[in-house]
Amino acid sequence: MGRTLYDADHEAYRGTVREFLEREVAPHKDAWDDAHLIPRDVYRKAAEAGVYALNVPEQYGGAGELDYRFRLVVCEEVARINALSFGLTLGLQDDLVLHYLTDLTDEEQRKRWLPGCATGDILGALAMTEPGAGSDLRGIRTSARRDGDTWVVNGQKTFISSGITADVVVLATRTDPDAGSRGYTLFVVEAGTPGFHRGRQLDKIGLPGQDTAELFFEDARVPAENMLGEEGMGLRYLMSHLPRERLGVAAMAIGSARAIYEITLDYCKQRTAFGHPISDFQNTRFELATMATELDVAEAYMDASVLAYNDGRLSPTDAAKAKWYVTELQKRVIDRCLQLHGGYGYMREYAVGKAYVDSRIQTIYGGTTEIMKELIGRELADS
Structure with missing residues (x-):
């Protein structure tokens, strides 16, 4: 069955994205991973080409495009060239920051930050995770207390994607330990804020080009006008924005799984053993048939999820279903593909080998598989 998700505008956009990636990303992505750093200039070029930040309103320099199908096209094309470190940064900007x-800024804040985001001059990070608080957002200990026209922030965040390069950090804090779920508040912390320090760049097993860091706040003074939304509403804001984040993780997962499968299918037709292409062997055909079927089924759910998101109908539970299932499928498919490549699959020069380590984090960040199942199961039990 052919996909009916896209129309001519999306396919024309795909051509633009593909041309940009082939010119500006594909020749350099492996060197970026080796250097553990992606140059800032490529994000400016990406923004200029319209490869991300499409949802920034026109009055602030963006396209004002809210159709998530354009974002899905980017995920697919990034996966096609296996530039997952670069793709994660784009996803961090579009699906999180x-x-x-x-959504949460006032007019003064929009004028201050959105034009720079639209041009790629401002990159952001989202700082929720702490050494003692990952999926359990209520465990956040980073504190903020009001002191005149500033908030004094103390605490530590870890595993923060783009933590080294970010110009602005959307920071989750606890502002009232006695207020329960209404004791959390979000702030935007800008680079150069007194008391805000970046720790070391963390050494990950995958996605090496995408910087991940620890962040420290030692009596950091954040201007009161940098509060996002209302005081005490931070936890509600975090929860309400999780469906978009989880949809974004699933979008990268389905794109990567499909791309590696297509590479493996071609490899199996060309690679010979015992005088025959390995696609002639029944076990290989069964593995390929299984993956093709699973990908088609998952793709149909993803397409429905994207359309539901566009219509404002994607529930947190449905997004959780997409997130855990598609990322687990990605992990399973890429593992099978590596097996079909044999020893060559274990080499970093082969796309499947790099994708194997780069994709392992997908079932962890954005909410682990176990947390996703708990959320789904809790709703089922309570309904």
């Missing part, structure tokens, strides 16, 4: 900065 910009989602907060377009």
Whole structure:
């Protein structure tokens, strides 16, 4: 069955994205991973080409495009060239940071930050995770207390994607330990804020080009006008924005799984053993048939999820279903594909080998598989 998700505008956009990636990303992505750093200039070029930040309103320099199908096209094309470190940064901006900065900012804040986001001059990070608080957001200990026209922030965040390069950090804090779920508040912390320090760049097993860091706040003084939304509403804001984040993780997962499968299918037709292409062997055909079927089924759910998101109908539970299932499928498919490549699959020069380590984090960040199942199961039990 052919996909009916896209129309001519999306396919024309695909051509633009593909041309940009082939010119500006594909020749350099492996060197970026080796250097553990992606140059800032490529994000400016990406923004200029319209490869991300499409949802920034036109009056702030963006396209004002809210159709998530364009974002899905980017995920597919990034996966096609296996540039997952670069793709993660784009996803961090489009599916997390910009989602907060377009939804929760006031007019003065929008004028201050959104034009720079639209040109790629401002990159952001989202700082929720702490050494003692990951999926359990209520465990956040980073504190903020009001002191005149500033908030004094103390605490530590870890595993923060783009923590080294970010110009602005959307920070989750606890502002009232006695207020329960209404004791959390979000702030935007800008680079150069007194008391805000970046720790070391963390050494990950995958996605090496995408910087991940620890962040420290030692009596950091954040201006009161940098509060996002209302005081005490931080936990509600975080929960309400999780469906977009989880949809974004699933979008990268389905794109990567499909791309590696297509590479493996071609490899099996060309690679010979015992005088025959390995696609002639029944076990290989069964593995390929299984993956093709699973990908088609998952793709149908993803397409429905994207359309539901566009219509404002994607529930947190449905997004959780997409997130855990598609990322687990990605992990399973890429593992099978590596097996079919044999020893060559274990080499970093082969796309499947790099994708194997780069994709392992997918079932962890954005909410682990176990947390996703707990959320789904809790709703089922309570209904």
